[in-house]
Amino acid sequence: MNLRAISAGFKQQAIQFLADPQWIIPSLISPFLMTMVMIFLSSGGTTIEGPVVLQAVLGGGVLGMWASSLFSSSSSVSFDRINGTFEPMIGSGTRIIYVLIGRSLWSTFIGLLNAFIVFFIAELMFGAGMHVENPMLFFLTLLMAMLSLSSVGLLISSLFVLTRKGGTISSILEYPLYVLSGALIPISWLPGWMQSISVTLAPTWGVDAIKYSALTDHTGILGVSFATDIFMCLALSIILILLSYVVMLYVERKVLRDGTATRY
């Protein structure tokens, strides 16, 4: 574990973000609109209240975290290619995976900020009634869900080293997780084969844990307990991080062998 490289990756991503902080807005717009659409759809043009509002706001927060993770991970290596910094990075003695982990950690932080912005605006606009029984537990589950989303983002970052189409392809990946994670629509509404995919995704369990900690009468996906959610989310996230490491080792060797580091 190269902590120095992770720390440098985190710092560099933070500096780039702070130099152009408006990037947070595009990743907020789409999730926030989804939340609003769900709220207005369920209102039927009359009252805007009830548990569906709280569910929409919680779901919107998760979508905000996913959008942040997805767009930052897809643009991560693409920007290096555009800026001409990918070749020096790959030529250094540090494994790129550690740099990407550092960057993902920054995205995790911004993703959490995204979620809180969605909660805050929804509270201001609709008085969503964000009453959380155990704020600390809620925060921890939110952090865990964000880490699970970042682990998916890390794998995407690793794979996108192979392509210059990362930015374009990332737009495909936005909605599938909206559907499969159960953030807005419970996965019990999905066809059986899709539910099978959902349960293999770490964020699905993270989303369920968030709902457990925030909604009083939540029964859990497939009737599982809160502890199972935590275990599954952490276990699947670790598997994804290990998989990213293996993929990155292969990708690094391939890029060096083929000499395609800065082909753009």
Place this chain on the structure above:
Amino acid sequence: MSNIINIMVSSAKNDFLSKFAIVHPLTRLLVIMLTNLFSMYFFFLLAGYVGNPDVTPEYVIIGNVVQSVATSTLYSTSNISRTEKHTGTLEPILSSPAKLFHVFLGKSAFGITMGFVSVIVSLTYAVLLFGVDFGSANLGAIAVVTVLTCLSLAGMGLAIGGIGIYLRTASILASFFGYIGLLICGVNFPITYLPSWLQIFSYGMPLTYAVEATRMAVGGATLSMMANPLMIMVSLGALYLVISWFMFRFFENISRKNGKTDSF
């Protein structure tokens, strides 16, 4: 006049060549196919889950067919200035004798074409996957509405793109206007559900009238029956195009004076 047309044609040609050089046409088509499929399915599920009797899944699907033009044409044309800044080609264009407005007008052809492709893909899904009944639809009217929608939204996109010349990145505006239709243009629920202050913005968007006209055409209405929304939509598109001409002059001058043509 012929010189202006030449500039527009060569700009359009260059734009197609560069966009397709980065992302192969088949890959781009695949991205449109998958993105539209997942987004339509998401709102289809959401409408079913919320269970509002006024908003059937069919209602939402037709709305999202039209919305796909906004995410392609409006987003793409709004984002032209950002693309030029990122690839470092805005300054060479500005230093050429051609007017920036004519160059961007030519480049909007790409967004318009992608809008057509996107609608065709979405309509195919609507029929084959989501079971929307086009038995009594006026297909000729749907085609006319689609053409006029793409052109009107390109006019609006250019007005937004004009502001982007001055901004560090136009992606915020492009994201905002590309997706705001999901909420305020009657795509997923009637605009009467919105607060009255928000409905004012709905009436300023060409997409609102495009959605209304398309719903009428799917119901079998003739072009004369939908003349009202079509006239307003085309008038708005033309108005935005005129505004964009002034926008380009205004922001181009400011950028030149401040030496910020290529800052991002």
